[in-house]
Amino acid sequence: MNYEEYLQTHEAEHLAELFELLRFPSISALSGHKADILQTAEYLRTQLEQLGFSRAELLPTRGNPVVYAEWMGAVGKPTVLVYGHYDVQPVDPLELWTTPPFEPTIRDGKIYARGASDDKGQVFMHLKALQALLVTDGSLPVNIKFCIEGEEEIGSAHLPEFLEQNAERFAADVLLISDTGMLGPNQPTICYGLRGLAAVQIDVTTANSDLHSGLFGGAVPNAVHALVELLGTLHDTDGRVLVDGFYDQVADVSPEERAEFHALDHNDETYRNALGLSALHGEPGYSTLERLWVRPTLEINGIYGGFQGEGTKTVIPREAHAKITCRLVPNQNPEDILRRLEDHVKQHAPTGAKISITRHDSGHPYVTPFTHPAIQLAAKAYEQAYGVTASFTRGGGSIPIVEVFDRLLHIPVVLMGFALPDENFHAPNEHFSIENFRLGMRTLCHYYLGLPNALAD
Amino acid sequence: MNYEEYLQTHEAEHLAELFELLRFPSISALSGHKADILQTAEYLRTQLEQLGFSRAELLPTRGNPVVYAEWMGAVGKPTVLVYGHYDVQPVDPLELWTTPPFEPTIRDGKIYARGASDDKGQVFMHLKALQALLVTDGSLPVNIKFCIEGEEEIGSAHLPEFLEQNAERFAADVLLISDTGMLGPNQPTICYGLRGLAAVQIDVTTANSDLHSGLFGGAVPNAVHALVELLGTLHDTDGRVLVDGFYDQVADVSPEERAEFHALDHNDETYRNALGLSALHGEPGYSTLERLWVRPTLEINGIYGGFQGEGTKTVIPREAHAKITCRLVPNQNPEDILRRLEDHVKQHAPTGAKISITRHDSGHPYVTPFTHPAIQLAAKAYEQAYGVTASFTRGGGSIPIVEVFDRLLHIPVVLMGFALPDENFHAPNEHFSIENFRLGMRTLCHYYLGLPNALAD
Numbered sequence: 001m002n003y004e005e006y007l008q009t010h011e012a013e014h015l016a017e018l019f020e021l022l023r024f025p026s027i028s029a030l031s032g033h034k035a036d037i038l039q040t041a042e043y044l045r046t047q048l049e050q051l052g053f054s055r056a057e058l059l060p061t062r063g064n065p066v067v068y069a070e071w072m073g074a075v076g077k078p079t080v081l082v083y084g085h086y087d088v089q090p091v092d093p094l095e096l097w098t099t100p101p102f103e104p105t106i107r108d109g110k111i112y113a114r115g116a117s118d119d120k121g122q123v124f125m126h127l128k129a130l131q132a133l134l135v136t137d138g139s140l141p142v143n144i145k146f147c148i149e150g151e152e153e154i155g156s157a158h159l160p161e162f163l164e165q166n167a168e169r170f171a172a173d174v175l176l177i178s179d180t181g182m183l184g185p186n187q188p189t190i191c192y193g194l195r196g197l198a199a200v201q202i203d204v205t206t207a208n209s210d211l212h213s214g215l216f217g218g219a220v221p222n223a224v225h226a227l228v229e230l231l232g233t234l235h236d237t238d239g240r241v242l243v244d245g246f247y248d249q250v251a252d253v254s255p256e257e258r259a260e261f262h263a264l265d266h267n268d269e270t271y272r273n274a275l276g277l278s279a280l281h282g283e284p285g286y287s288t289l290e291r292l293w294v295r296p297t298l299e300i301n302g303i304y305g306g307f308q309g310e311g312t313k314t315v316i317p318r319e320a321h322a323k324i325t326c327r328l329v330p331n332q333n334p335e336d337i338l339r340r341l342e343d344h345v346k347q348h349a350p351t352g353a354k355i356s357i358t359r360h361d362s363g364h365p366y367v368t369p370f371t372h373p374a375i376q377l378a379a380k381a382y383e384q385a386y387g388v389t390a391s392f393t394r395g396g397g398s399i400p401i402v403e404v405f406d407r408l409l410h411i412p413v414v415l416m417g418f419a420l421p422d423e424n425f426h427a428p429n430e431h432f433s434i435e436n437f438r439l440g441m442r443t444l445c446h447y448y449l450g451l452p453n454a455l456a457d
Numbered sequence: 458m459n460y461e462e463y464l465q466t467h468e469a470e471h472l473a474e475l476f477e478l479l480r481f482p483s484i485s486a487l488s489g490h491k492a493d494i495l496q497t498a499e500y501l502r503t504q505l506e507q508l509g510f511s512r513a514e515l516l517p518t519r520g521n522p523v524v525y526a527e528w529m530g531a532v533g534k535p536t537v538l539v540y541g542h543y544d545v546q547p548v549d550p551l552e553l554w555t556t557p558p559f560e561p562t563i564r565d566g567k568i569y570a571r572g573a574s575d576d577k578g579q580v581f582m583h584l585k586a587l588q589a590l591l592v593t594d595g596s597l598p599v600n601i602k603f604c605i606e607g608e609e610e611i612g613s614a615h616l617p618e619f620l621e622q623n624a625e626r627f628a629a630d631v632l633l634i635s636d637t638g639m640l641g642p643n644q645p646t647i648c649y650g651l652r653g654l655a656a657v658q659i660d661v662t663t664a665n666s667d668l669h670s671g672l673f674g675g676a677v678p679n680a681v682h683a684l685v686e687l688l689g690t691l692h693d694t695d696g697r698v699l700v701d702g703f704y705d706q707v708a709d710v711s712p713e714e715r716a717e718f719h720a721l722d723h724n725d726e727t728y729r730n731a732l733g734l735s736a737l738h739g740e741p742g743y744s745t746l747e748r749l750w751v752r753p754t755l756e757i758n759g760i761y762g763g764f765q766g767e768g769t770k771t772v773i774p775r776e777a778h779a780k781i782t783c784r785l786v787p788n789q790n791p792e793d794i795l796r797r798l799e800d801h802v803k804q805h806a807p808t809g810a811k812i813s814i815t816r817h818d819s820g821h822p823y824v825t826p827f828t829h830p831a832i833q834l835a836a837k838a839y840e841q842a843y844g845v846t847a848s849f850t851r852g853g854g855s856i857p858i859v860e861v862f863d864r865l866l867h868i869p870v871v872l873m874g875f876a877l878p879d880e881n882f883h884a885p886n887e888h889f890s891i892e893n894f895r896l897g898m899r900t901l902c903h904y905y906l907g908l909p910n911a912l913a914d
Contacts, residue, residue: 210884211732304762315884395672
């Protein structure tokens with residue numbers, strides 16, 4: 001039996017195992033899920049051990065543990081470091097899920113569950129692809145090290161120092177990550193750049209108590225008004241960010257790169273319709289793909305203050321809050337952007353409001369040259385599995401740890417993602433295409449098998 | 458024993474009974490408290506029956522029942538209709554209460570509980586003042602009808618049709634309401650005008666799902682951005698309302714009335730400090746008291762959308778919501794203001810956002826001439842109890858039902874309130890001064906006793 005036959009005959013079993021992994025509510029943003037985090041990590045460790053990996057262990061960090069395991073039997077061959085994460089995003093608003101987020105369900109050829117595509121499903125594909133190669137061939141074509149972390153969804157705060165302290169353990173020739181997506185169904189994609197991140201929370205307070213809007217209304221500041229006024233200074237109505245110097249360090253996009261984006265199969269109308277939008281909206285002068293890949297953003301991710309219940313409550317709220325993340329592109333620096341944002345907030349503080357701004361996570365943007373053989377091989381592997389030419393793209397999301405790996409390990413980073421744009425990463429009804437689960441494992445097998453020759457060239 | 462001695466010797470008992478009343482969580486805005494509403498009404502009905510009132514009953518409305526009771530033994534004397542409400546505001550944010558809202562507690566001579574001042578405490582004073590007169594004199598100087606409703610905090614939606622259908626039952630010579638406040642400690646106040654109300658909710662939706670801020674950020678509308686942009690068009694930074702024609706119908710304030718306001722003992726610095734504010738904020742060109750009493754407002758009472766949990770969630774929210782109330786002054790019309798607000802929202806809808814605006818409760822503003830003998834007597838009654846001259850003021854809050862009573866019954870409305878400005882109406886740690894509870898009952902006794910002569914003049 002070859003690995004393709006193995007994957008085919010074991011598919012039902014693989015899906016059942018993936019469902020077990022998806023049932024763990026490993027939400028890293030909520031401290032109440034600590035035990036679930038540890039159970040998820042232990043589940044993966046056990047799986048890797050049973051696969052025949054050695055040194056399968058949970059390595060402690062100052063936060064959630066890293067699942068580590070290695071297979072080093074391919075003497076003289078390259079070593080691939082496979083990175084992924086076993087933590088997931090929060091699930092609220094829960095009422096918008098058709099089926100519960102931690103009860104995986106198949107509908108229309110899709111696996112619905114939190115983490116199905118981001119990133120448990122994709123991590124799991126590496127495990128099963130490698131198992132297929134091991135079982136059918138008795139060994140692997142390359143050496144493998146796994147680094148599966150539990151804090152990606154909260155900014156990987158503790159991983160950089162952990163990697164610095166364990167740099168030797170993680171030494172490798174290629175870093176392979178499946179945590180990004182494809183342009184669309186049957187459009188395999190190699191992502192060679194990612195945006196960075198800078199996150200803050202803004203808190204506004206006014207009076208020492210909520211106040212009655214009849215008795216005090218008209219004469220006192222309102223924390224929600226102050227917040228609205230402040231947030232209103234962050235963009236113009238076209239969507240341009242108004243923070244002073246926000247775009248100063250943004251690298252120009254070459255005409256060649258723009259032309260490549262234009263050649264991709266993207267249609268604004270299709271895109272708009274798929275998202276249920278009456279209009280797209282973004283920085284003037286750039287196409288949708290440019291806005292997503294090479295232009296920075298400032299998004300309000302959440303806002304709250306005052307009364308949220310049924311009906312009316314006639315209060316003047318004393319506090320109001322907003323959560324904000326910026327997506328950064330080369331050569332923006334998170335530290336610089338955070339400082340500019342803090343300055344802006346100070347300069348635009350409304351009358352009678354105390355404003356505080358707190359930094360949350362941040363990460364640098366990253367771009368890697370797509371001429372590297374480890375990256376070119378990825379395109380070939382996709383082509384073999386999908387039967388179509390793969391596209392080279394950049395990604396709008398952030399995997400801050402990519403930049404850290406690059407800095408610490410100096411190895412090429414290959415992003416082979418299998419998620420689709422409408423699979424609700426971070427939103428209710430996250431799902432993952434079974435077709436891509438199937439073809440993705442074959443793609444990974446092709447990639448692992450081709451790597452010794454590609455890197456020997 | 459005269460009524461003053463009676464009130465003095467029974468104070469502990471009266472406080473204990475008030476605490477019983479305050480323990481009912483009769484929140485009308487939350488449908489889960491329906492049973493509490495009914496228990497509160499029944500408690501008051503029983504109290505009135507035990508006091509010797511006849512026809513003590515719960516009168517059904519299309520909403521919460523009205524507590525009715527009457528004492529008609531003062532043949533040939535005036536009839537006073539006493540209006541109050543037994544429902545209370547919601548209590549969130551619960552964590553800001555020092556002691557639980559429905560476990561009344563005395564600290565520093567103040568009763569802390571939701572409803573202590575608004576309005577259970579003040580309703581209860583009428584019951585006990587009348588009891589004192591009845592027990593010590595064997596009868597009352599005037600006829601009394603009680604109308605205690607259960608929907609004041611949600612706009613008294615069903616009371617107008619109920620009053621229209623029962624106008625004969627509620628016929629009276631004077632309407633007496635204790636649901637307003639005093640300017641400050643030992644500053645008794647007769648309020649001769651109230652602001653009206655117009656409430657709406659604004660709902661914004663964009664995409665058919667929350668979206669990942671990395672994968673989609675920069676190219677799609679964000680419901681929170683759209684809401685912030687829309688709300689930002691409602692005021693200028695000075696606090697002036699920018700809704701077209703909002704101020705068109707506002708009645709000018711006469712120089713005499715302005716002069717009266719100026720003569721009142723109000724100090725902006727003291728006021729600002731008491732509220733813990735770094736600055737007052739309101740419509741330019743008007744004093745604080747003018748802003749509160751004779752100028753309209755538009756306040757955002759609550760805002761929510763996107764992620765509100767711990768840490769960061771990198772979503773682009775698909776929906777965002779705001780709750781808004783306007784306080785109206787003569788001669789503004791709620792219907793006109795609501796229409797203008799709806800037009801404004803339609804005209805300022807941001808790109809890519811679906812906006813809906815839903816009307817909640819509304820009420821007309823009200824002013825009564827303060828030369829009426831029933832009102833002048835109120836000042837004398839305060840003077841007798843407090844030993845100081847009472848002030849005539851207008852109120853910033855709304856009791857929409859005052860306007861309805863006026864229209865249906867054509868009788869003078871006397872607002873004798875005993876709450877203090879810092880007693881946290883509608884906010885956490887609502888409380889009521891025991892000193893005003895004590896002096897207030899005496900004031901009411903003086904008023905009831907003086908009324909036959911005053912109205913005979």
